[in-house]
Amino acid sequence: MSSILGILLALLAVGLAMVLKGASLSALYNPAAYIIIFGGTAAAVLIAFPFNEIKKFPALIKIALFQPKLPSKANQITSLVQCAEVAKKEGLLALEEIANTTEDPFFKNGLELIIDGNDIEFIEEVLLDEVAAIDKRHKTGALIFSQAGTYAPTLGVLGAVIGLIASLGNLNNVTKLGHSISAAFIATLLGIFSGYVLWHPIANRLKRISKQEQEAKLLIIEGLISIYQGLSPTALEKKLSIYIPPKERLKNEKKNKVETHDQTA
Template identity: 30%
Template structure:
């Protein structure tokens, strides 16, 4: 768990709630289920229309990554790459076949399989490059749904406020209901702006950073596979891997 991200979200929400109390307001006045439904459902519908269900579903599944620590896999992979390169140099590329069964990473398994098949280094780079490009395009497209939600939510919040004001205007004959009705109307704007800037946009930024880290990891592995296929010296490969350290 990335406690820094969790703490950031909690602090942002506390700032708003404490500010409401300091202004003499009641926390209960910020709890308006109708406004919440308008903003959330309206925003989700707009994002769904823009991106389509498969992309939205993938983006929702990615959300958890914003609150998880991203492990530094460089050191682990660097040790693996050193072992692969030394084994290939001593025993040949076919000896790498035994490492395929020990990996649960599809990209590593594919790279090792291509190595044992004796694929030309340039062709190997092309195949793995296509794999990385496809992954990056797919994941970035999914992560962008949070940026889209951050763009739509404030506008949907304004629509919710207008709907609330329309309801207020319909009850002008009862002055006692006007103040509370107007307050409820503007809560929708708070929800829209607050969710956009405190939740949707930060999650989108965090996910894009996670995609960048994963693409760098895949590029490092692809580079290593190509170097092994070309028969480079293990020491040279190890020095090359150091360039990918965070």
């Protein structure tokens, strides 16, 4: 929701600034400028990227505006500690029941690799390769928006030039000339606005979401490898707690103490 709020705030700021400067908001109604900027940006992106990557554009917009809820790191650590407890008491093969019930495909794949008895180097390599593949896909998606943000301002200059060429036909009419010059720079405004308030920020948003997702998967890899090596549940919890901010870590410790007290009472 913060992305939508940011876009609305940017529109409000630009609109308010135009009013305070004495510019009419009606000047923004310039179909030609919108065609040059958004149509031109779309054309440039289509030239730069294959269609199988471009078709993901709507899904990427949805991800950026409505960030998918990632699993809590605290909950992930709790799940991994539970796996360590099961493995310690019943052996690694007992993790099969957890693997069959988990909804996280990455976590399930890691558990299955352990259950199948693969060596630790192979398990780590497979899981890290999957993270690398995810990173590559996400970078491609973010690059589409980064490139759009690069093209849009330049197309704004192109739109201004086209508008100024059109205004030369009104040199004998001062009123029309002023209106034509004003309209010419609307394309520049739209190009800069869309490039630096929409496309570049969305690219950065996607990169941040990708980083958070990869961090969650690296936590799982760390936990699974430690379970395979026979690390105790208590030691595993302490080892993985570095992934949680200090304040949240303290909160979880207090919560665990309360739960332990309730169970022993």
